[in-house]
Amino acid sequence: MKQFYGKKVVVTGAAGGIGRLMALAFAGRGCDVIVTDLNQEGAEKVAAEIRAVGRQAWAYRLDISRVEDIQVFRSRIRKEIGRIDALVNNAGVVYGGVFEMVPIEKHLMTYAVNAAGLVAMTHAFFADLLESPESHILNIASASGFVGLPFGATYASSKWAVIGFSESIRLELQERGFDHVGVTTVCPGYIATGMFDGVRTPxxxxxxxxxxxxxxxxxxxxxxxxxxxxxFMVKSVDLLKGALPQKLWDKAAQALGITSSMMHWKGHGR
Known part of the structure; x- marks a missing residue:
């Protein structure tokens, strides 16, 4: 997306962390930003920060684990603000620990937010993005979407789903001739935001x-x-994993500390 000025951007999970920073970054490039989060007060504060730099901003409480809430939200945005030009699917949750000791509700919530919620948001706003002369979908995945992550099995697998969905929808848009809709998938390692406190980085x-x-x-x-x-290491991890025999890759992941990195996780879930 080469032109930013005046475009309307929805950012989920934008009350803090990189969601807040991305909302401010888009505003810094001239975008008007729709700030969404479960934390209404936090969303309002970020919207105020954006208005302080001279751009329009709106704050909404949104639980993306509830499809019906997303549908209502989209209708409100279309009526109150108009068509959007970019969607930043940033909201996510993480729960770590020994698999059977993590409540099943947390495992299922991980999928509901990280995978199903992201798909539902994209589906709800897809018509807007097709209508916009130049638009973009930005999906926040994870480096763990390329590898197995013990003590974070549902988190990693939810991010595998994000990568697969993003790749598929990007190619589908190309096949259908919608070259004006860009898709970028972000696959970072651990980010120092508090969500991964206690992690021993590989x-x-x-x-x-x-x-x-x-x-x-x-x-x-x-x-x-x-x-x-x-x-940098993330750029080649999927290639390295594919090139090595499975047993050798398993040993390499263990030696690098990938398989034990979430063992002592004590961050916050959302």
Whole structure:
């Protein structure tokens, strides 16, 4: 998406973390931003920050795990604000721990937000994006979408789903001739936002600074890159995994600390 000025952007999970930073980054490039989050008060604060830099902003409470809430939200936006030009699917949850000791409700909530909610948001606003002269879908996945993640099985697998959905919808748009709709999938390692407190980062995969990854994301959107993978090791992990025999890859992942990284997770879920 080369032109940002005056475009309307929906950002989910935007009350804090990289969601907030992305909302501010889009505003900094001249966009008007629809800030959504379960935390209404936090969303209002981010919207106020955006207005302070001279752009329009609106704050809405939204639970993307509820499809009916998404449908109502889309109708409100269309009526109160109009067509959007970009959708940032950032909202996500993470729960770590020994699989059977994590309540099943948390496992299922992980899928409801990270995968089903993302698909439902994209489906709800797809007509807007097709109508816009130039639009973009930005999906926040994870480096764990390329590898197995013990002690974070449903988190990793939900992000596998995001990568598969993003790749499929990007190619479908191309096949249908909708070249004006860009799709970028973000696959970062662990980000220092508090969600991953207690994690022992794998070798060669240090914690990412939120402002730096957001700068990479915005560059990816502007240049319509299909993927943003950070740090450097993530760029080759899927190739390395595919090239090595399974047993050798398993040993490599163990040696790098990938398989034990979530063992001591104590961050917050949402």
């Amino acid at each position: 070798k060669l995969l240090p914690f990412l600074e939120p402002d730096k990854i957001v700068a990479k994301i915005m560059d990816g959107v502007e240049k319509n890159h299909p993927y943003v993978k950070e740090p």
